[in-house]
Amino acid sequence: MANVKLAIVYYSSTGTIHKMAERLSQAGEKAGAEVRLRQVAELAPEEAIASNAAWSQHFDNTKNEPKAAADDLVWADAVLFGTPTRYGNVASQLKQFMDTLGPQWQAGQLANKAYAGFTASMTAHGGQESTLLALYNSIYHWGGIIAAPGYTDPLKFADGNPYGVSHVTGGGNDAPLTETEFAALDHLAQRVVLIGGKLKN
C-alpha cells in the first residue's frame, strides 16, 4: 500500500531478531511502504557483552546502524517491534526504549496505528507467546491497534503463531530461519502495512 510509513524497531543480542527485522524491512518495501529500520540502544554492561562471542560480534557489526528515536513511532502509520524472549518477557533494552515514550503517549501520538511483534527463543515454547503478549500490554495503553496475524492466511497454519512471528534458535542459538518463517514474516509486514494504511485513511 502506497504512502504507508512502517517503523521496524527491535533489539537483538546475537543477530536473530536483526535478521528477522531485515526480512520484514524488505517485505515492507515490497508492500509499498516507506520503511525505517531501527535498532534500540544496547544497555548491557561491556563485561556482559564480552562474555558471549556471538553477542560481542553482533554488537560490533551493528553498532553504527541507526538507532530508534521517539520520532520514528510518531512518524509511523504501522510499527513492528522485535525482541528476543527474556524469561518469557520483552528484552529490557526494548522496554527501556518504550519507557521513554511517555510524552508521545500523553500527546496521543502513539494511538491509532497498527502494531505487531516478532520474537525468538532458544527452546520451543520457551516463552514466545508470552513475550508477544507482554509486548502488546504496552500497546493497549497507547491506544494502538494490534494487527496480529491470526490465521488470516493458510501459511499461518505452517508457522503456527497467531500472535506474531517467532523463531526457535536451538541449543547452539544459531538455527537458521526457515522458508516457512520467511513467508510468515512477509505476511506480517504486508498485513501491518495494509492495516496501517486503512487506519490512516
Ligand SMILES: Cc1cc2nc3c(=O)[nH]c(=O)nc-3n(C[C@H](O)[C@H](O)[C@H](O)COP(=O)(O)O)c2cc1C
Ligand atoms: C537473559 C536471557 C534470558 C532468556 N530467556 C529465555 C527463555 O525464557 N526461553 C528461551 O527459550 N530462550 C531464552 N533466552 C534465549 C534467547 O531468547 C535467544 O538467545 C534469542 O531469542 C536470540 O535472539 P537474538 O539472536 O536476536 O539475540 C534467553 C536469553 C537470555 C540472554
